[in-house]
């Protein structure tokens with residue numbers, strides 16, 4: 001209860017500020033219309049008009065909510081205007097990319113921890129890969145893959161994987177190196193093999209680190225997918241909704257796609273968090 | 288003549304560090320027979336841990352010879368002859384107490400059906416019966432330390448090496464654990480190397496007390512205990528006990544004065 005109050009307060013403040021900003025930003029159009037028609041603008045008409053425009057600069061919250069309701073609940077999910085449909089397109093590419101990125105990231109981390117050459121050779125490239133802006137590299141990947149006849153889900157998943165593997169590599173390397181000298185020496189006194197040390201010590205030690213990176217990774221995968229949906233000329237996915245909205249000045253559509261993306265990101269992070277709690281609890285590591 | 292289990296001849300160890308070489312052990316000569324309880328005592332940094340690690344094959348001397356059962360410590364380690372108890376309990380938090388004790392048994396490929404009985408046996412030995420299903424964080428520090436001793440006992444290692452196992456515990460718990468260690472030793476007849484900072488602990492437990500001094504780490508005195516094998520806690524008020532403790536203290540002071 002005492003947690004709800006501050007959250008609601010912040011929410012209320014945001015909504016109030018938003019309404020104020022909507023009135024201010026959309027007022028120009030109202031004044032222009034009024035000047036053309038030769039009518040006076042009273043405060044009442046200003047408010048009702050600015051909050052009900054079809055293509056406002058900044059849509060009012062209730063407009064976005066109405067659009068969200070209309071495109072999720074009211075529309076059949078097979079419809080091209082259904083956000084659930086577009087959300088699913090984005091989600092499927094995100095999950096596939098996240099899966100690839102996680103597997104790749106874990107595999108790279110295992111290599112880096114066990115192989116000196118990989119430690120020196122791979123890490124700088126992994127870091128370099130993340131310094132290239134995704135906006136620059138995404139169109140290139142899509143064009144190259146398209147020319148090879150691969151389009152749709154796979155190119156988007158690759159870009160999602162490209163963004164999500166990095167936090168997994170970094171977290172997993174740290175996690176696999178988390179055992180201290182004493183724990184490693186203990187394994188040595190048992191004359192444990194490298195594989196046994198890995199399965200019985202390094203891997204379980206790395207679990208908390210892995211889950212921390214998975215949360216970052218899944219959000220990164222979603223960003224990657226949305227970015228990949230922008231330049232592809234695609235008509236499906238949340239990224240496509242964002243882009244087509246901006247082509248046609250459909251600000252309400254842009255904002256509702258944005259909220260859908262944010263909700264999706266939050267849901268994904270929450271799911272990973274629940275998974276984390278269950279696994280760590282099962283391992284006896286969560287108290 | 289009977290051959291010693293552990294035989295150190297002129298053992299030297301110099302660590303190469305970024306701030307130049309550190310002479311951790313110098314000219315260490317020591318023979319330990321089967322079934323002996325040997326304590327190492329000395330000020331911080333005199334090389335007690337380093338010597339124990341050399342015996343266990345976790346560190347390699349840079350000079351002299353060190354053999355265990357006539358083999359190199361490395362070879363002996365590979366034959367899984369050591370139960371090593373570290374200064375911190377170091378239990379794996381994702382395993383129950385029983386799971387922690389099972390760890391060496393799993394690694395050493397003990398037959399699966401034998402494992403539960405072994406776990407029960409060592410839990411009983413360290414007085415932790417009924418705690419097998421608990422996780423380490425559910426146990427007190429002293430209980431965790433006992434669990435780590437049980438872990439080292441589980442696979443019947445011939446030599447038990449303990450590095451300040453009770454260093455972080457209060458006096459009363461320590462007394463109790465000391466008694467238990469002696470009982471364990473009597474019951475199993477293992478060769479034990481034991482590092483401590485406490486003079487009473489060293490005298491109470493040992494058949495042989497090795498006094499060391501720092502910079503460079505070396506042995507200044509080796510005291511053969513004259514106490515009987517049967518040792519109630521009250522023995523610490525006996526004249527014999529006080530005499531040995533006095534000699535240890537003298538040894539420590541002499542090492543310090545140089």
Ligand SMILES: Nc1ncnc2c1ncn2[C@@H]1O[C@H](COP(=O)(O)OP(=O)(O)OP(=O)(O)O)[C@@H](O)[C@H]1O
Pocket residue numbers: 302303304309310311329330331332333334335336337338504
């Ligand atoms: N891996 C290492 N690299 C470099 N120097 C080391 C290393 N291990 C120990 N030393 C040095 O060797 C010396 C002996 O250390 P050691 O840990 O054996 O002392 P100790 O007698 O066990 O001390 P304490 O009672 O504090 O545990 C110290 O000067 C220490 O700094």
Ligand SMILES: [Mg+2]
Pocket residue numbers: 335336337450
């Ligand atoms: Mg030490």
